Amino acid sequence: MSRLFDTLGRRALFLFDPETAHGLSIKGLKSGLVPTCRPAADPRLEQVVAGIRFANPLGMAAGYDKNAEVPDQLLGLGFGFAEVGTLTPLPQAGNPKPRMFRLEGERGVINRLGFNNEGHAAALLRLKARRGEGVVGVNIGANKDSADRIADYVLGIRAFYDVATYFTVNISSPNTPGLRDLQARASLAELLAAVLAARKEEAGRSGRSVPVFLKIAPDLTPDGMDDIAAEVLSHPLDGLIISNTTLSREGVCDPQAKEAGGLSGTPLFIRSTAVLAAMRKRLGPDLPIIGVGGVSSAETALEKIRAGAHLVQLYSCMVYEGPGLPGRIVRGLSALMEREGVSSIADLRGSKTDYWAEKA
Numbered sequence: 031m032s033r034l035f036d037t038l039g040r041r042a043l044f045l046f047d048p049e050t051a052h053g054l055s056i057k058g059l060k061s062g063l064v065p066t067c068r069p070a071a072d073p074r075l076e077q078v079v080a081g082i083r084f085a086n087p088l089g090m091a092a093g094y095d096k097n098a099e100v101p102d103q104l105l106g107l108g109f110g111f112a113e114v115g116t117l118t119p120l121p122q123a124g125n126p127k128p129r130m131f132r133l134e135g136e137r138g139v140i141n142r143l144g145f146n147n148e149g150h151a152a153a154l155l156r157l158k159a160r161r162g163e164g165v166v167g168v169n170i171g172a173n174k175d176s177a178d179r180i181a182d183y184v185l186g187i188r189a190f191y192d193v194a195t196y197f198t199v200n201i202s203s204p205n206t207p208g209l210r211d212l213q214a215r216a217s218l219a220e221l222l223a224a225v226l227a228a229r230k231e232e233a234g235r236s237g238r239s240v241p242v243f244l245k246i247a248p249d250l251t252p253d254g255m256d257d258i259a260a261e262v263l264s265h266p267l268d269g270l271i272i273s274n275t276t277l278s279r280e281g282v283c284d285p286q287a288k289e290a291g292g293l294s295g296t297p298l299f300i301r302s303t304a305v306l307a308a309m310r311k312r313l314g315p316d317l318p319i320i321g322v323g324g325v326s327s328a329e330t331a332l333e334k335i336r337a338g339a340h341l342v343q344l345y346s347c348m349v350y351e352g353p354g355l356p357g358r359i360v361r362g363l364s365a366l367m368e369r370e371g372v373s374s375i376a377d378l379r380g381s382k383t384d385y386w387a388e389k390a
């Protein structure tokens with residue numbers, strides 16, 4: 031896909047407020063107006079992670095396709111996997127608008143959407159109707175007013191078990207009051223036990239064990255990271271996604287930075303990569319980690335892998351770079367493999383974990 035298409039598309043979409051522009055981009059993907067550009071298969075980028083075969087290590091992060099409207103179109107842009115959601119059992123409207131802001135000079139985004147989504151039933155119908163076979167993860171959450179948040183995650187596992195390639199248990203959105211408290215050790219132990227027991231039951235019924243990842247915040251203290259690592263290692267969890275958006279505004283000058291909500295994009299890159307490396311050191315070399323936060327190029331994607339990630343995801347930088355970005359990153363990764371002279375991207379994993387962990 032040409033850079034001209036991306037530049038013109040961005041100019042047009044930036045005439046609208048960010049949430050309207052997001053809706054138009056989904057419509058564009060649905061209508062087929064956006065050309066697909068799947069990069070040529072490159073065996074050096076293929077990996078099996080948590081038992082799933084990924085054609086390349088770049089995924090679409092949660093929050094773009096909240097209602098599972100366009101997962102196959104996203105795969106058509108060159109992503110090796112797409113994550114839909116966050117989905118809550120019941121539909122909910124989210125916070126009052128405006129609730130999404132561009133920090134243009136710094137290539138960042140602030141959102142306080144608050145899990146606006148159409149709920150399990152609507153997304154399930156769409157996922158059941160999918161004809162594509164690519165990797166689609168389902169990110170599950172809890173309704174804001176739920177009396178039993180853990181039960182909401184269990185409902186998510188049960189509802190989407192037959193259509194999800196993997197699950198993400200999202201306890202790190204800063205926009206649902208109290209949600210991040212589930213990262214505290216006792217609550218996390220209870221949540222993981224309930225979710226993984228539901229997975230075990232569903233696996234027994236269906237004969238297929240669907241991997242479960244846990245998505246965490248980048249705003250953790252060293253003690254908080256220790257607690258999460260201890261719980262993760264004592265449960266049969268398949269991996270971590272690091273990280274969600276940050277509440278920090280450190281080093282951000284854009285006037286929009288005063289808006290409440292989670293910050294993502296380029297200003298999140300260092301913080302999220304440092305937490306990823308710090309967790310990699312706590313978890314050992316093997317547990318799958320998906321690195322997210324500020325990925326904007328093949329170089330930044332590879333840096334997450336060098337920090338210890340198996341796979342990476344992005345969202346915010348596509349707002350600035352357009353739908354051609356995933357294809358460019360995947361082709362760029364192939365070029366970097368050529369330059370490094372390695373036969374598998376996995377060979378570069380963790381080569382800079384110590385360097386990044388020191389920044390945490």
Ligand SMILES: Cc1cc2nc3c(=O)[nH]c(=O)nc-3n(C[C@H](O)[C@H](O)[C@H](O)COP(=O)(O)O)c2cc1C
Pocket residue numbers: 091092093094096115116130139141143145169200203245273274275294295296298322323324325343344345346347
């Ligand atoms: C507008 C917006 C909405 C998001 N919604 C969700 C969500 O529903 N669930 C979730 O787990 N993460 C959500 N995220 C977080 C992203 O998945 C990702 O973790 C974060 O933005 C960092 O990646 P990035 O810098 O590439 O955007 C959202 C991010 C943005 C910008």
